[in-house]
Amino acid sequence: MAAMEKNIYHNKALQWGVYAVFFIALAIIPLVQDDAFILNQFATYGVYGMLALSISLCWGFGGILNLGQGIAFGLGAYGMAMTMQMQSQDPDINPIPPFMLNNALEELPFFWEPFWNTSAGIFLALLVPTLFYVIFGGLMFQARVAGPFFAIMTLAILSALATLFIDLQPYTNGVNGISPPGALDLGFVVVDPYSSVSYWTVFVLLLVSTVCAKLLTQSRFGLVVQALKNDSERVRFLGYHVAFYETAVYAVSGLIAALAGCCWAFLTQYVSPAQFDVGFSISMVIWAAIGGRNSLIWAIMGAFMVQGAQSYVGDEFLNSWVLILGLFFILVVRFLPGGFAGLTESLLGALSTGGRRRGGDVPVDVSKAGTEGA
Amino acid sequence: MLDITFASSINALILGLSIASIFLVAALGLTIIYGTAGVINMAHGEFIMLGAYASFTMQNYLGVPFFLCIPLSFLVVAVIGLIIERSLIQYLYNRPLDTLLATWGVSLVLMQGVRLIFGSDPKYIQMPSFMSTNIAIGDVSISLFRVFVFAVAIALIGAVWWLFYRTDFGIKVRAVTQNKEMAASFGINSSRVYTMTFALGAGLAGIAGSLFGVLNIVLPTMGMGYVVEAFLMVVTGGGSLLGTIIASGVTGEAQSIFAFIFNDTFARFLVFILIVIFLRFRPQGLISAGGVRR
Amino acid sequence: MAISRRKFLRNSALAAGAVAAPHVWIPASREAWGASIKKGEPIKVGLLFSLTGGLAVPEEDSTLVMQYAIEEINDNGGIDGSPIEPIIIDAKSDFKVYTEKARELILRDKVLAIFGCYTSASRKAILPIVMQQESLLFYPTCYEGAECTQNTVCTGPLANQHSKDLIPYMVNEFGPRVFFVGSNYVWPKESNKNAKIWLEQAGGELLGEEYVPLGSSEFGPVLNKIRSANPDFIFSTVVGASDIAFHRQFRQSGFSAEKMPIASLTTGEIEVKAMGAENGAGHFLSAPYFMALDNPTNNKFVDSFLSSKYGKNGVTHYNMEETYTSAYVFKYAVEKALKENEPDAVTSKVVRDACAGIEVKADVSPEGLVWIDENNFNTWLVPKIGQCQADGSFKIVKEAPEHVEPDPYSIYPDIGTCTAEGLKTPDGTIRQDVI
Numbered sequence A: 001m002a003a004m005e006k007n008i009y010h011n012k013a014l015q016w017g018v019y020a021v022f023f024i025a026l027a028i029i030p031l032v033q034d035d036a037f038i039l040n041q042f043a044t045y046g047v048y049g050m051l052a053l054s055i056s057l058c059w060g061f062g063g064i065l066n067l068g069q070g071i072a073f074g075l076g077a078y079g080m081a082m083t084m085q086m087q088s089q090d091p092d093i094n095p096i097p098p099f100m101l102n103n104a105l106e107e108l109p110f111f112w113e114p115f116w117n118t119s120a121g122i123f124l125a126l127l128v129p130t131l132f133y134v135i136f137g138g139l140m141f142q143a144r145v146a147g148p149f150f151a152i153m154t155l156a157i158l159s160a161l162a163t164l165f166i167d168l169q170p171y172t173n174g175v176n177g178i179s180p181p182g183a184l185d186l187g188f189v190v191v192d193p194y195s196s197v198s199y200w201t202v203f204v205l206l207l208v209s210t211v212c213a214k215l216l217t218q219s220r221f222g223l224v225v226q227a228l229k230n231d232s233e234r235v236r237f238l239g240y241h242v243a244f245y246e247t248a249v250y251a252v253s254g255l256i257a258a259l260a261g262c263c264w265a266f267l268t269q270y271v272s273p274a275q276f277d278v279g280f281s282i283s284m285v286i287w288a289a290i291g292g293r294n295s296l297i298w299a300i301m302g303a304f305m306v307q308g309a310q311s312y313v314g315d316e317f318l319n320s321w322v323l324i325l326g327l328f329f330i331l332v333v334r335f336l337p338g339g340f341a342g343l344t345e346s347l348l349g350a351l352s353t354g355g356r357r358r359g360g361d362v363p364v365d366v367s368k369a370g371t372e373g374a
Numbered sequence B: 001m002l003d004i005t006f007a008s009s010i011n012a013l014i015l016g017l018s019i020a021s022i023f024l025v026a027a028l029g030l031t032i033i034y035g036t037a038g039v040i041n042m043a044h045g046e047f048i049m050l051g052a053y054a055s056f057t058m059q060n061y062l063g064v065p066f067f068l069c070i071p072l073s074f075l076v077v078a079v080i081g082l083i084i085e086r087s088l089i090q091y092l093y094n095r096p097l098d099t100l101l102a103t104w105g106v107s108l109v110l111m112q113g114v115r116l117i118f119g120s121d122p123k124y125i126q127m128p129s130f131m132s133t134n135i136a137i138g139d140v141s142i143s144l145f146r147v148f149v150f151a152v153a154i155a156l157i158g159a160v161w162w163l164f165y166r167t168d169f170g171i172k173v174r175a176v177t178q179n180k181e182m183a184a185s186f187g188i189n190s191s192r193v194y195t196m197t198f199a200l201g202a203g204l205a206g207i208a209g210s211l212f213g214v215l216n217i218v219l220p221t222m223g224m225g226y227v228v229e230a231f232l233m234v235v236t237g238g239g240s241l242l243g244t245i246i247a248s249g250v251t252g253e254a255q256s257i258f259a260f261i262f263n264d265t266f267a268r269f270l271v272f273i274l275i276v277i278f279l280r281f282r283p284q285g286l287i288s289a290g291g292v293r294r
Numbered sequence C: 001m002a003i004s005r006r007k008f009l010r011n012s013a014l015a016a017g018a019v020a021a022p023h024v025w026i027p028a029s030r031e032a033w034g035a036s037i038k039k040g041e042p043i044k045v046g047l048l049f050s051l052t053g054g055l056a057v058p059e060e061d062s063t064l065v066m067q068y069a070i071e072e073i074n075d076n077g078g079i080d081g082s083p084i085e086p087i088i089i090d091a092k093s094d095f096k097v098y099t100e101k102a103r104e105l106i107l108r109d110k111v112l113a114i115f116g117c118y119t120s121a122s123r124k125a126i127l128p129i130v131m132q133q134e135s136l137l138f139y140p141t142c143y144e145g146a147e148c149t150q151n152t153v154c155t156g157p158l159a160n161q162h163s164k165d166l167i168p169y170m171v172n173e174f175g176p177r178v179f180f181v182g183s184n185y186v187w188p189k190e191s192n193k194n195a196k197i198w199l200e201q202a203g204g205e206l207l208g209e210e211y212v213p214l215g216s217s218e219f220g221p222v223l224n225k226i227r228s229a230n231p232d233f234i235f236s237t238v239v240g241a242s243d244i245a246f247h248r249q250f251r252q253s254g255f256s257a258e259k260m261p262i263a264s265l266t267t268g269e270i271e272v273k274a275m276g277a278e279n280g281a282g283h284f285l286s287a288p289y290f291m292a293l294d295n296p297t298n299n300k301f302v303d304s305f306l307s308s309k310y311g312k313n314g315v316t317h318y319n320m321e322e323t324y325t326s327a328y329v330f331k332y333a334v335e336k337a338l339k340e341n342e343p344d345a346v347t348s349k350v351v352r353d354a355c356a357g358i359e360v361k362a363d364v365s366p367e368g369l370v371w372i373d374e375n376n377f378n379t380w381l382v383p384k385i386g387q388c389q390a391d392g393s394f395k396i397v398k399e400a401p402e403h404v405e406p407d408p409y410s411i412y413p414d415i416g417t418c419t420a421e422g423l424k425t426p427d428g429t430i431r432q433d434v435i
Helices: A012-032 A036-061 A070-087 A098-102 A110-116 A118-142 A147-167 A196-218 A220-230 A232-237 A242-268 A278-291 A296-312 A314-335 A339-353 A366-373 B006-037 B044-061 B066-087 B096-118 B144-166 B168-178 B180-185 B190-215 B224-237 B241-261 B264-281 C002-017 C056-075 C095-108 C120-132 C166-174 C186-202 C220-229 C240-252 C269-275 C296-307 C318-340 C348-354
Strands: B134-137 B140-143 C043-049 C084-090 C113-116 C137-139 C152-154 C177-183 C205-212 C233-237 C262-264 C284-287 C370-372 C384-388 C394-399
Touching: A012 A036, A012 A196, A012 A296, A036 A196, A036 A220, A036 A242, A036 A278, A036 A296, A036 C095, A070 A110, A070 A118, A070 A147, A070 A242, A070 A278, A110 A118, A118 A147, A118 A242, A118 B264, A147 A278, A147 B096, A147 B224, A147 B264, A196 A220, A196 A242, A196 A296, A220 A232, A220 A242, A232 A242, A278 A296, A278 A314, A278 A339, A278 B096, A296 A314, A296 A339, A296 C095, A314 B096, A314 C084, B006 B044, B006 B140, B006 B144, B006 B168, B006 B190, B006 B224, B006 B241, B006 C220, B044 B066, B044 B096, B044 B190, B044 B224, B066 B190, B134 B144, B140 B144, B144 B168, B144 B190, B144 B241, B144 C240, B168 B180, B168 B190, B180 B190, B190 C240, B224 B241, B224 B264, B241 B264, B241 C220, B264 C205, B264 C220, C043 C056, C043 C095, C056 C084, C056 C240, C056 C269, C056 C318, C084 C095, C095 C113, C095 C120, C113 C120, C113 C318, C120 C137, C120 C152, C137 C318, C166 C177, C166 C186, C166 C233, C166 C262, C166 C284, C177 C186, C177 C220, C177 C240, C186 C205, C186 C233, C205 C220, C220 C240, C240 C262, C240 C269, C318 C348
Parallel strands: C043 C084, C043 C113, C113 C137, C137 C152, C177 C205, C177 C233, C233 C262, C262 C284
Antiparallel strands: B134 B140, C284 C384, C384 C394
């Protein structure tokens, strides 16, 4: 990549500064607000932020558009909900969840057994989706499925999973989903969804995953991944194992989404096949696109902005809200392909260099570059 | 429980053809738009929905007979497609992932716009009463309307083939598909070709809509049920017309046979999984559209 | 509603200004956050239905009829002098919105009760918060039962009430051989379990049982199976858009209602309107309410509702009527609670407990007298069987001789019975919040 530009947007120290400001702002909220609703709501936004972050990582940096991020999110959420459900069961008195009795199951299915143990359950909630991404991603990237084709395949898998979870009613309670009656008990603390405990849990997880993702993008690995997005053929000719890098970045984004799924499950105490809804997965992409897919922090803020607007402004419009969101989204794609991040970059660029733009850590017009390799 | 007789197996195979024709009618417009311009049109389902609403409006308020509603829906939706292409899509041709997103935005707008105009209660398209019967030969039976849909599918394939391989416009389209720059240097206005193709694809979705409005329910959200399957047909087929035809045929039969042996839900799941496995070994699809993909 | 949002913005501005002086107020208990009645202030309730998206078809009607019912109650003096103030939410058919808005209604707006949800999935999504905050959910539609919470009141029929009359009636009229078709989810499967019991009692024979994916519009394979099985009638629990596709393709495939009628638990006035009367004619529906019920209360209800500004969709159907009745259950329960308690002490939980045994008499309830069960808080009602006519209206062909008891665990006696305190298991222990 080119030498350091004059645009202060690309100043790494400053970028870390922005991250710090954002997270400090989030950290202040529970100190000044003890309203259970606000805490829960912002924690939920934090979950959406994690999802947008995961999209930004694989799409903005890896060039892999993923319309099925609900796969990891849903699997993670199911894992966590199963863990919480088993916490409310008693091996002696009522060893199996009520819905299974209604579906004529006499004993707990074998794949529910590990969820008796909370740590094992959470571990599985993260492992299964990640492994799924490794296998599915491996298959697809080995076959050099890329670009829009890959996006459509993720959609297909998402629909297939939703169908499967609905059909396996005795094991998943079908469409009704699982609503564990109690809050998550981690042994040393109970993660009450309406308390600051759950807020801080989500906060820490969002912080950790953001920092890790940021470090990843700045590492050697991240550099190769970004090169892939710009021209995967050239990277291949340079001797890199392209499919490995693609699978890896896809799996990491899946891990983050699975983490978000876990948080979602303890925040709402509910999981259902609606988590595999196509519209939901696409809205994750919308958050990242509006915020700016090429910037992790802006993608997160995109989730906060869109969902916040929906919560607080959406009600004023009732019927026309979706219309407004759709129009706004079209405008962003048409005129601001880099989202708000791109806008900020151009503005800062204009301020600091009189409009001269160079590619760097966060290139502007990646949309174009990304497609050449696709 | 499973009762495999000769008649029921034949019925399943015939039904497979019918399901295939439905898949094909749904995917045809998408194939043309994708095959020519490389645009993944996420609003395709909503074009289908618009076709159904166009038919509903004409039939209900203007008293247009059903068979006339079909070509008129083509025109209405083609014009809407034309407007959308001119005002938005034409700026995004070199950014395929962005067109995918932008058209998703378009689909939200269309869905909600229709809801605001027509309300969210379901509408219904009446079909001529002589159509609501079946053709039965012994124990083998198929509904007349399904035969009609099949005939329309064949007619549409014929029309599209003629348009692409027997007209000047078709030559231009194929030239632009194969090499846009080269075609331009021969004086073909590629932007115009794209516009016309997009309108054509949208119009075909309109026809699909007026047919599906009879089989199904007319609702602002009706298009979403077709769009994922239509995409899979295009992707499996490789973006070419022939590819989509074969993909629809095979998947339609597979869906019908699996549903006959197992059940509908499992059939759907199985078909998805088979497509994923197929694409693992043939990522470019059955028959690649040519210049669009490397 | 707009006011409450603006109030929030002001509050949060205050909060932001108070960085230097952190709040010290910490709620002593859950009860302290709860809603109660303040004298002279309107009684807030939440209407959590979808006005957009796939669920809008039934749920928009629910919102409209609730607004109508609330207006009617307020015009007649409200509840003990206090008007009801509805907070209308568009849940957008989106599970994210259901969960978030349920929290907002309970924690922020402090509504006394939520009227909401059409699908069991959305009900299960909001139940955790409703139960945890001891709030109150009125769930006004049919569902599968097998649930025992201490915070819900249901005014629709349970699986054990619905088909009890329908199956024997159909077996008598058309013959014993039946084919079950349903959407692939929990309610149809549970309903079919009940139906099988009635079928066995009636001496019927089950030829096949098929489930199609929710929202599917392809009924070709199922109709082929029905053709080979050749039953005397079909028992359908197909819902929503699929139901319309099912009836249309049924007729298009050459089946006829005279030879093989569909006995449905869902195909009401609104579905028939959407599929075209010619596709609905001749089929049967079991429901506690039909638009064509001929009694003075219903005639008045239909006339004044359809001529009001909420009657734009042109029909009334069982789901709406159950929603309408739930508003009156709420009104009577609050009045009863106010007789026994100070207004401040009338919390959601108190209202819920007061619902036990509440009657909505025939001069208010369009379907005739109904009352809330004192143990499981579902509704005693009279299921009726209607046959769809050529004009899309229903003719009542049979009415149950007496009220049918709701029993959420009727086919699971081993699990227990639902009492007001919780699920009583066979060994005598009480378990709360069983969902």
